[in-house]
Amino acid sequence: MxxxxxxxxxxxxxxxxxxxxxxxxxxxxxxxxxxxxxxxxxxxxxxxxxxxxxxxxxxxxxxxxxxxxxxxxxxxxxxxxxxxxxxxxxxxxxxxxxxxxxxxxxxxxxxxxxxxxxxxxxxxxxxxxxxxxxxxxxxxxxxxxxxxxxxxxxxxxxxxxxxxxxxxxxxxxxxxxxxxxxxxxxVVDQWLVPPYGADAVTRDGEGCSWWLSAEWLRTRQDSDTLGRALLDRLMLDGRPAPGPLDESEDHNGFYGFLLATRPQGLTTAACGEPVWRIGYASPSEAALISFSDAQRAFHAGDGHALQVLAGWADSWRAQGQPAFADLRxxxxxxxxxxxxxxxx
Missing domain, CATH: 3.40.50.150 (Vaccinia Virus protein VP39)
Known part of the structure; x- marks a missing residue:
């Protein structure tokens, strides 16, 4: 460059x-x-x-x-x-x-x-x-x-x-x-949990940090309890699945599309690793991709969350797959x- x-x-x-x-x-x-x-x-x-x-x-x-x-x-x-x-x-x-x-x-x-x-x-x-x-x-x-x-x-x-x-x-x-x-x-002495913006935070048995951030959580009085329960489910039942995009598609553009459209259920998270994720979540399920890799997802639930995430990708394609540079x-x-x- x-x-x-x-x-x-x-x-x-x-x-x-x-x-x-x-x-x-x-x-x-x-x-x-x-x-x-x-x-x-x-x-x-x-x-x-x-x-x-x-x-x-x-x-x-x-x-x-x-x-x-x-x-x-x-x-x-x-x-x-x-x-x-x-x-x-x-x-x-x-x-x-x-x-x-x-x-x-x-x-x-x-x-x-x-x-x-x-x-x-x-x-x-x-x-x-x-x-x-x-x-x-x-x-x-x-x-x-x-x-x-x-x-x-x-x-x-x-x-x-x-x-x-x-x-x-x-x-x-x-x-x-x-x-x-x-x-x-x-002074921030750790880099894995954001100093603000996380609505639920917990740790797994190995001491790794898990957190969620979502507007839908903030509308609930029991947001911390609800968020921790979802994090527990991701810890216990979370598993990999194919993501909504293929290798040839612009993953960064899809990420920007989600930031611009902010669909209902949009959630950011970390799942016990130094990688931040974005995707769909509800109180009972989640499907999340990393910010740079939408070919692979991490999910928990019956598959509905994966379908929602795939639907968002279809909406992005229907609008011509806008790139990050197309954002205003x-x-x-x-x-x-x-x-x-x-x-x-």
Whole structure:
């Protein structure tokens, strides 16, 4: 995959391993694929001299790339909630001559303290439930914001949005696949259970996490009991089955279709493994596929859930098998920011 000349030059100029590898030689968990990072930086369209606010310093690798992109005349302010990562990144950036960066330890959802109307670009590496007002206030007119966002209100339903500020208004310009750990104002010490959005959580006999997230669960007063009962059934009776798509079909497009149409019974889950699933569930049954593989399903019940999932796939085909790129992001003003949703 190739990227814009400025991003390609930044990738060539920054030693990824110096930032993403720990003293023991292991890759830091708080870093993303260089391809994902480069894709988002292309969306951000950073120019020399720009002032950038980065939410989520992580390993510092993306910060170094931004430092190169803005050049000596620009500046990067990077905010990270984990103090140890701030200290580590500050030392690495200093040792590599990145003098145009200011690391700050704090809650990234609040942006950088006291920086109103300052940043030409804002980029985040953690999934937010909405685009916070604090980022918008700190952005200049016509600024661009690129961030992973939750697209349904259910856990692990995300995409990366490019949004432009238009005075007091916001315009959603583009949406691409991608997602990161949920943004949180506290240090997250595990990666398997979302810090928010899961409606029922339990563990199996081996200590592996199982969780469910669904709007239909939230309408029930006994949602936790109901959710745990369904998780127990998946643990006891869950088994593999053929999925609704074949190898030649666009699995990512089907996933996007489900996020856009949000059919009744749509559910996200994890079934004792570090893979998140999406599919249909009711109080008594479920049929779930992984986000990247709709050829195989995991289900419990008499087969009705599999039929519903297959029906959703037929609806997707009937509409021409829209791809993720066919989704249209929309913005809705809410109390403390801007909510992003998608439509066909």
């Amino acid at each position: 190739t990227f814009s000349p400025p991003v390609e030059a930044a990738l060539a100029a920054v030693d990824e391993g110096a930032y993403t590898t720990g003293p023991d030689g292991a890759r830091l968990p708080q870093t993303s694929s260089p391809t994902v990072i480069a894709t988002m930086l292309d969306l951000l369209d950073v120019t020399p001299g720009a002032r950038v606010l980065e939410i989520g310093t992580g390993s510092g690798y993306s910060t170094a790339l931004l430092s190169h992109l803005v050049g000596d005349a620009g500046h990067v302010t990077t905010v990270e909630v984990v103090p140890e990562l701030v200290t580590r990144a500050e030392e690495l950036l200093h040792n590599h001559g990145r003098r145009n960066v200011e690391p700050i330890c704090g809650d990234g959802a609040k942006g950088a303290p006291g920086r109103a109307d300052e940043f030409d670009r804002v980029i985040a590496w953690a999934t937010s439930a909405r685009i916070p007002d604090e980022w918008v206030v700190q952005a200049t007119p016509q600024a661009v914001i690129v961030t992973p966002v939750n697209l349904t209100g259910m856990a692990k339903t995300f995409g990366v949005a490019r949004v432009r500020c238009e005075g007091e208004e916001m315009v959603a310009e583009q949406l691409v696949p991608g997602g990161f750990v949920e943004a949180h104002d506290q 992001p929309t913005l809705r003003r809410i109390q403390d920011g801007w909510q992003v949703r998608v439509h066909l």
